[in-house]
Amino acid sequence: MKLKKGFVTYENDGEHLMIAAGPASRTFRGMVRSNDTAAFIVNQLKKNTTVEKITDAMCVNFDVDRETAKCDVEEVIEKLRGIGAIDE
Numbered sequence: 001m002k003l004k005k006g007f008v009t010y011e012n013d014g015e016h017l018m019i020a021a022g023p024a025s026r027t028f029r030g031m032v033r034s035n036d037t038a039a040f041i042v043n044q045l046k047k048n049t050t051v052e053k054i055t056d057a058m059c060v061n062f063d064v065d066r067e068t069a070k071c072d073v074e075e076v077i078e079k080l081r082g083i084g085a086i087d088e
Helices: 022-026 036-044 051-061 066-082
Strands: 007-012 015-020 031-034
Touching: 007 036, 015 022, 015 036, 031 036, 036 051, 036 066, 051 066
Parallel strands: none
Antiparallel strands: 007 015, 015 031
């Protein structure tokens, strides 16, 4: 799975944002604001990956146990699926 083409992320003055551009903007018209954890997950999704790989990266980069990291990853992915931002 990975972030669908057309979803653009950027950081502006410490705020993590994502918008849809091009054809992706036909199905999602809005902006997503993320905290550092969600932004990290979204950035992991810029390449083809899995929940397990993202969870592993979370455990390495944040002071978090595996169960909490996996729950966070799954929650963010479900929200991204809800707006059509994930390619399976």
